[in-house]
Amino acid sequence: QVPLVESGGGLVQAGGSLRLSCVHSLHTSNSYGVGWFRQAPAKEREFVGLISWNGDSTFYEDSLKGRFTINVDNARNTVALQMNSLKPEDTAVYYCAVLRFGYDLKDRSGYMYWGQGTQVTVSS
DSSP: OOSSEEEEEEEEEOOOOEEEEEOOOGGGGGGGGEEEEOOOTTTOOEEEEEEEESOEEEEOGGGBBBEEEEETTTTTEEEEEEEOOOGGGGGEEEEEEEEEETTHHHHHGGGGSOOOOOOEEEEE
């Protein structure tokens, strides 16, 4: 069974919204929470945001604050990334991953169980 599965990507016009989902099949007690990353063509994978499993703590890349929101629904084993006011530069493959305890939230080496990614394309 795949630990993490993303969905919800697609093609949207600039200014539109998308909601990505990350469904997991994990025990949450041995990790901190779920992060979202994205990778545009020919660019490094970059941090988008993170939420703790209990939902009490959220962190976002500064440039995305106010447009992106992360929520957790533990009853449905789902972490969602709501993206509003999308821009063409938001075009990328979006990944969710689980952060181990004791690692910096932007350190990709601290993440385990990466999903397969979901493509988001924003047209101008």
